[in-house]
Structures are given as C-alpha cells and as structure tokens.
Amino acid sequence: MIDVKGINTWIELSESAYANNLRRFRQMIGSERELSVVVKANAYGHGWAPIARMAVQHGADSFCVHSLPEAQQLRQAGFDQDILIMGHVPLARLAEVVAGNFRLVIYNPETVRQLAELLEGQSGALRMHLKLETGANRQGIDEADLPWFLSQIAAIPGLHLEGAYTHFADIEDTTDHHFAEQQKQRFQRMVKSIRQAGFTLPKLHTACTAATLLFPETHFDLVRLGIGQYGFWPSRETLVSYKIQHNNDIEGLLQPVLTWKTRVSQVKQVAPESSIGYGRTYRTTRASRIAVLPVGYSDGYDRGLSNQGYVLIRGKRAPVRGRICMNLMMVDVTDIPGVKLEDEVVLIGRQGQDAVAADQLASLCGTIHYEIVARLSREIPRIAVP
Ligand SMILES: Cc1ncc(COP(=O)(O)O)c(C=O)c1O
Incomplete structure (x- = not known):
C-alpha cells in the first residue's frame, strides 16, 4: 500500500463506485450477454492494472484494448479472460497475436494474407472479428469488399470468424439518433450476407456506452463498455436522452471512480x-x-x-x-x-x-x-x- 504522505500527486480509484457502475450495466444488458470492458489507453487514464482487477472482480467477462502491447500486458499480469485487440497490429507481429490467443479485429487484406501464411497447416488458431464499415469511415471493411474477405477466410482453416462489429459515429454528440439507426441497419445487412456465406458469427457487437444506455437493440451478443464503467456519461446529449427515456431517473446510476x-x-x-x-x-x-x-x-x-x-x-x-x-x-x-x-x-x-x-x-x-x-x-x- 502506497503511503500518500510520501508523494506529491496520486489518483484514488473508488472500488465501490466501480462496482456500482458495472452492476448497473450488467442489469441493463442481462446475464447472457458478454460484458467486455474497454481498458485501452491505460483504462482511460485510470490505470489498467487496478481497473482490470476490479473489472474481473465485479463481473466483467472480457477486455477490449487498442494494441498488442496492451493485450500482452494484461496476459502477463495474469488475466486469462478473452482480449479483443481493436487497433492495428503491425504485420511483423501477428504471430504474437496467435501466441497470446487474443481476438483480433480484421479490416485489412494485407493482415488476412499475412495470417494465411502464418497459420498454414493449423486450424481454428486465431479468432477474428470483422470490423464492418457502416458510416464512421474509420477502420472498417466496405460492404463491396466483404465477399473478398469471406472467400479468403473460408479458404484458411487457421482463421476462425468469431464475430463482427461496428462502431457508431454519431451517437454521443446528438439527441437525433437517425444516423446511428442507419448504421445499425447497414450492420445488420452486412451480417446477413456473412451468415448467408455460411459463417455462424456467434459474437455480434455494436454498443459503446451511449448505445448501451440508450438502445437495448444495439446490445446484440456483447457490449464494449468504455467510459461508463468509469462513472462518466459519454456526453450531455446522452444524459438528456437517457433522462427523457427514463423519466429523469438516474439516481446513483453512474458514479465517478x-x-x-x-x-x-x-x-x-x-x-x-x-x-x-x-x-x-x-x-x-x-x-x-x-x-x-x-x-x-x-x-x-x-x-x-x-x-x-x-x-x-x-x-x-x-x-x-x-x-x-x-x-x-x-x-x-x-x-x-x-x-x-x-x-x-x-x-x-x-x-x-x-x-x-x-x-x-x-x-x-x-x-x-x-x-x-x-x-x-x-x-x-x-x-x-x-
Ligand atoms: C471501437 C470502440 N468500441 C467501444 C469504445 C468505447 O466507447 P465508450 O467509451 O464511449 O463506451 C470505443 C472507444 O473509443 C471504441 O473505439
């Protein structure tokens, strides 16, 4: 235990606040869905190690991170939960993703080709989640390119297509959610064609904190809970929308950690x-x-x-x-x-x-x-x- 008398600045993390937040989100999504906590960027500055420990203790099922080093850090600290790497892994380090048994986001043909080489002769060695482009125009596979990805994946036994996801571009900054609705529809259309190609896709996911709070129909099989676990509302617009939906009842819902x-x-x-x-x-x-x-x-x-x-x-x-x-x-x-x-x-x-x-x-x-x-x-x- 650190004696704060000996330091000039420190950050206290309230375990009871964190436990409250996670419990409230669990109530929202139900016990069947996967609650995956986003602990990238040093757990949004809170400190990845204490937050990961609290997350597991208070009911999180898995982690989402941005980078390979973040995923490795969690493994080395003894966390054996599933970890989805949501950002780019340099081609030269893809073998480490396989070795760490991490879930990996896929949106680049080059990554798929490199994995094909790496996984020759292996089966089901890497769990992939396709990131589908639905309107953020950030990382993602365009609908027109989907058939190419699916044909490659079908031909590589080492690749296991576990999931597909997308991320909302305009769900926090507005109380007009029609763009998010359009994104969800595009996502569902693309998922349908993936399933028609013969993939079962057990893990679909779209929901960040704002979507988790406001739109149960975005929860699918897993939610990627970021800022909400730390006790922050994603934005004033999200707060206002939630209050309108819930008759102003936000008592004790999110407590800053x-x-x-x-x-x-x-x-x-x-x-x-x-x-x-x-x-x-x-x-x-x-x-x-x-x-x-x-x-x-x-x-x-x-x-x-x-x-x-x-x-x-x-x-x-x-x-x-x-x-x-x-x-x-x-x-x-x-x-x-x-x-x-x-x-x-x-x-x-x-x-x-x-x-x-x-x-x-x-x-x-x-x-x-x-x-x-x-x-x-x-x-x-x-x-x-x-
Ligand atoms: C792909 C993805 N999913 C989920 C999240 C979590 O978002 P939030 O912190 O708003 O819950 C982020 C955060 O940046 C993200 O990039």
Missing part, C-alpha cells in the same frame, strides 16, 4: 498589481494568497486550463491563476482561510460538498472528458480505495 489529488507545496502572500507565472498573464487586483501546487501539464493537467480551471482545497474552489507550467501551477486561496503547506487538493473529483468534474474541465479547455482523463500521466500512482 477517479479522484485526482495533490498537496499544497507553498503558500505565499502576493501584493496587488503583481503578475503570476510565465508570460505574466494574470495580474492580482488585490493583496492575494497564492498556493503553489506540484502538478503541471506533464502530469496531464491541460495547459488550456491556464487562468480557467479551478481546484478544491478545504472543500472550496480555488481558481487557477496564470499559466499551467510543466510541473507546477498556482491557485488563488485568498478567500479560503487557513490554507497551509501540504493541505490536500482535489484536481478532479469530489471534496466536501463540491466537485470538479472532468467534463467541466474539458469544456473549459475545449476538449472532451475522455481526453482529460486519458492523458493523465502514467507515472502518477493509482490507489484503489474502498
């Missing part, structure tokens, strides 16, 4: 008309008390929060003054009596009656909360708390 903390490293008195930080972008208008915090943009506190963000100290908001530095930032504690060296500070999360929400910080600096948490430095210790 992460609290990012630091401690005051200096408190200083600053005269009126003084500037603070690089570029002298902030000028005091009164005698001020400024607290210096040992966190900066290298830790993942976005520089766009310069003169914009706020933190919590003694349960009260302290606004950021001046520019965020690489390892330091300054906040105004003039109106918070008694602030002293090493007082605990909350950068994201709840303290007392108030909270700093990741999506509030995101809108202050023109991004989304996914990015705010995904960019939290890997060097910050993650600590599971009850």
Whole structure:
C-alpha cells in the first residue's frame, strides 16, 4: 500500500463506485450477454492494472484494448479472460497475436494474407472479428469488399470468424439518433450476407456506452463498455436522452471512480498589481494568497486550463491563476482561510460538498472528458480505495 504522505500527486480509484457502475450495466444488458470492458489507453487514464482487477472482480467477462502491447500486458499480469485487440497490429507481429490467443479485429487484406501464411497447416488458431464499415469511415471493411474477405477466410482453416462489429459515429454528440439507426441497419445487412456465406458469427457487437444506455437493440451478443464503467456519461446529449427515456431517473446510476489529488507545496502572500507565472498573464487586483501546487501539464493537467480551471482545497474552489507550467501551477486561496503547506487538493473529483468534474474541465479547455482523463500521466500512482 502506497503511503500518500510520501508523494506529491496520486489518483484514488473508488472500488465501490466501480462496482456500482458495472452492476448497473450488467442489469441493463442481462446475464447472457458478454460484458467486455474497454481498458485501452491505460483504462482511460485510470490505470489498467487496478481497473482490470476490479473489472474481473465485479463481473466483467472480457477486455477490449487498442494494441498488442496492451493485450500482452494484461496476459502477463495474469488475466486469462478473452482480449479483443481493436487497433492495428503491425504485420511483423501477428504471430504474437496467435501466441497470446487474443481476438483480433480484421479490416485489412494485407493482415488476412499475412495470417494465411502464418497459420498454414493449423486450424481454428486465431479468432477474428470483422470490423464492418457502416458510416464512421474509420477502420472498417466496405460492404463491396466483404465477399473478398469471406472467400479468403473460408479458404484458411487457421482463421476462425468469431464475430463482427461496428462502431457508431454519431451517437454521443446528438439527441437525433437517425444516423446511428442507419448504421445499425447497414450492420445488420452486412451480417446477413456473412451468415448467408455460411459463417455462424456467434459474437455480434455494436454498443459503446451511449448505445448501451440508450438502445437495448444495439446490445446484440456483447457490449464494449468504455467510459461508463468509469462513472462518466459519454456526453450531455446522452444524459438528456437517457433522462427523457427514463423519466429523469438516474439516481446513483453512474458514479465517478477517479479522484485526482495533490498537496499544497507553498503558500505565499502576493501584493496587488503583481503578475503570476510565465508570460505574466494574470495580474492580482488585490493583496492575494497564492498556493503553489506540484502538478503541471506533464502530469496531464491541460495547459488550456491556464487562468480557467479551478481546484478544491478545504472543500472550496480555488481558481487557477496564470499559466499551467510543466510541473507546477498556482491557485488563488485568498478567500479560503487557513490554507497551509501540504493541505490536500482535489484536481478532479469530489471534496466536501463540491466537485470538479472532468467534463467541466474539458469544456473549459475545449476538449472532451475522455481526453482529460486519458492523458493523465502514467507515472502518477493509482490507489484503489474502498
Ligand atoms: C471501437 C470502440 N468500441 C467501444 C469504445 C468505447 O466507447 P465508450 O467509451 O464511449 O463506451 C470505443 C472507444 O473509443 C471504441 O473505439
């Protein structure tokens, strides 16, 4: 157990919040469907190791990751659940996918050709999931190219076509879900032709968090649950749509798992008309008390929060003054009596009656909360708390 007295910044992960979130999603999808948690990008910045441990403990069936190294990391840490690699694996490393018994996304002919060579003489050695292009125009197989992929797969005994999936392009950013509906219909059309070609396709999947929350008909055989497991709504539009569907009943549904903390490293008195930080972008208008915090943009506190963000100290908001530095930032504690060296500070999360929400910080600096948490430095210790 890490003693936080000895570190300047750390992230606490609430196990009860995580367990609550997973339980709620399990209730939504039922016991038969596969609940696959998306733990790519260091579990959206939360820390892949503690999150994977909690996920398995609280009912997740399998993992989705982006890269081969992420999948290998999980295996080496002892997780024997299924792991779907959703991003590109360099052709030179496909043998490692077979060796690790991972599920692999397929959308490139070159990958199929390379696998054909690799798997000669083997049967059912690699479980593949076809990524079908339905409108995101990101990774995916166009409908017109599907017959080529199916004929290749049929001819290679080493390949086992386990699943097919797609990803919604416009399900979070809008309350008008007609494009998502079109994507689902394209997906179903393509699935029909795959089945007509003789493949059983036991694992169909389309649902990210927003789809899981809003549209049960997108759940199919497996859901890929990302941001929701961490207790975040994917967007305000998703929240509004859900509230309309459920008569405003969101009581306890999603509870944020992460609290990012630091401690005051200096408190200083600053005269009126003084500037603070690089570029002298902030000028005091009164005698001020400024607290210096040992966190900066290298830790993942976005520089766009310069003169914009706020933190919590003694349960009260302290606004950021001046520019965020690489390892330091300054906040105004003039109106918070008694602030002293090493007082605990909350950068994201709840303290007392108030909270700093990741999506509030995101809108202050023109991004989304996914990015705010995904960019939290890997060097910050993650600590599971009850
Ligand atoms: C293919 C795919 N599926 C599922 C997810 C999870 O999405 P969310 O975090 O909105 O649940 C992602 C996230 O980026 C993704 O790329």
